[in-house]
Structures are given as C-alpha cells and as structure tokens.
Amino acid sequence: MTPERFTRIDQMLQHRQTDLTVCMEKVHKLHNLAAIVRTCDAVGISEVHAIWDHPKMRLSGHTATGSQNWVQVKAHDSITDAIKVMKAQGMQVIATNLSDTAVDFRQIDYTKPTAILMGQEKDGITAEALALADQDVIIPMVGMCQSLNVSVATALMLYEAQRQRELAGMYQPKTDHIEKQERDRIMFEG
C-alpha cells in the first residue's frame, strides 16, 4: 500500500459515523442499491442493512455495491431481525414513509444513534416495519409525482443527518471509535 493510500483510508476511518445506518427493505434495482451505498460511503457510514426477497439479490447486491468493501452490506432474513439488531445498538429507528403520521424529515435529531428505513421502489415500507419503527418521516413535495426515487430520498435523509452532525462537531477526526481489528481488516482488504 502506498503512503498516499494509507493516509486516504486513515482519513476516511477518522470520519466514520458508526452510530448512523440505513436499512433497505427489499430495494431491488441495482442502480438504486449502488447509489445508496455510494452516498453512505460519502457521509461516513460503514455498515448498512438489507432485506431481500430473493436469495439471488444478496449476491448481485453485493457485487453492485460492496465490491470495494468500504461499506459493508449486512443481509437479514426478515425486517424484524434487522430492526432487532439496530435497536440492540441503541438506535432510534426512523421510517421514511408517505403517511399522515409522518413528520417533516428535518424535525428529527439525527445526532442520536439512528437507523433510517428505506422502502421498496414500488410498494414502500411494509406494515410490519412501520409497526416496529419509532417515527415516520416525510420529505416534503409540492409536485404531481407521488414519491421520490428511493436513492434520492436516502441521500436527502443522510445529508440532513450530515448537516446536523457537522454542526454538532461529530465530523471532527476521531480514532477511538473503530476497533483495531476492524481497522486492520479495512486496511488489509481495501
């Protein structure tokens, strides 16, 4: 590894937001998956969660998005399993959903440990997932289309979190938030 590359990876690790994540419920278009994982990388997310209908997706999902291993995609058998894992990590679970109970997405405090649920391209988030989430949020729209593209909606959520966390000083370089073992894995495999 060149010194430049070492510095680059080191920098990246120093800005990682280990208490922020995304959970994709049956998002299945590869270009959406790829764009979402790329945005996660950009705001410093190291691990995202996914539930896929077909076992095949797990594989192609990984290929499309995780090829460089910068962002780990963790597949779960069910949304219940995924939410259990995220709640065990102390995260509030925010569902992006076009419902009457949804609040404006900018009203949430994303400096708290947070998992953001994103729904399937056509059907959105399942009732099961909504029942388990702490709060529904909506991104305001004034046009004729019913919804935004899912990778666009994910990015808007994540950069609102980035904005709040930046203001709160949470993007100051850190070294103690990633365990040595994980750090070495990334340095070696990257």
Next chain:
Amino acid sequence: MTPERFTRIDQMLQHRQTDLTVCMEKVHKLHNLAAIVRTCDAVGISEVHAIWDHPKMRLSGHTATGSQNWVQVKAHDSITDAIKVMKAQGMQVIATNLSDTAVDFRQIDYTKPTAILMGQEKDGITAEALALADQDVIIPMVGMCQSLNVSVATALMLYEAQRQRELAGMYQPKTDHIEKQERDRIMFEG
C-alpha cells in the same frame, strides 16, 4: 377533469418556483434523467435544460422523463446556448464540480434566481461550462468514492434550495407567477 384533479394541479401551480432550474450537461443514463426530473417536480421546478450529445437522446430523454408534461425538458444545441438563456432570465449559474475553487454547496443563497449545472456521469461538467458559471460548489464527502451519483447530487442541491426558500416564505401559495396561457396549457395537456 375531475374537481380533485383540478385542485391538485392548481395546488401544484401555486407552489411552482419559476426562478429555479437545473441544466443537465450530457447526463445520459435514463434512470438518472428520470430521477432528476422527478425531484425537480417535487421541489416545484417547471422547466429544466439539457444538452445531449446524440440527437437520439432528446427523444428518449423526453420519453423517460417528460411523459406527463409537468416538467418541461428544454434541449439546447450547446452549453453556451443554454447558459445564455438562463443568464438572460437573470439567474446566477452554479456549477456542481469537484474542484479546488468550489465552496460548500450550503454557502450559496438559493433564494436568488438560480440555475444549477449538473455534469455527465463519467466526465463531469465541461471546461466550457465551468468558464461560464458564476461559482463552483461541492457537496462534502468523507468516504473513499470520488463522487456521488448525479441524480443524488442534483437532489441535494435542490432540497438545499427548497430549505432556504421555505424559510424565506417562497413556498407560500402564489397565483400571479405563471401566465394564464401557460396555466391553461398545463391544465389542458396534463
């Protein structure tokens, strides 16, 4: 037309931001074009600009995105032509570009009449376009990827504009900003 539909379109027109637009320089993937136009609709943009390399794209671009005619896609022969049109409308021209002279995208005042330039998936914005733009802006990234997906970057720009304009009261319902002729066209053709 049902009364519900009439009300819906009327509402949409009342929130349109006629002095905000996007110019896509050779963006060519259809799913990106579609996502961009959908986001434009969501923040109330009525007209976007595009420059395409191949005459064919004009057609497919229109099909993918403009089928409902809510957002007009105006094709130009060159970026110089496009920028001339936008500047004649009194707009500041903001180029999204990963350069050293770029400022953070949130530092711009988007309550002014504004055109946002977006670059091609692989090559970004041309030197020609950059020379004509008033300011380069960058969306901060702390990961390993070099850039964001173009439809994601467009959405982040537009929702920063939406946030500022909302705060400035620019999403209050209006009726005098769209000419009767244009209004009737939309009501009829929609």
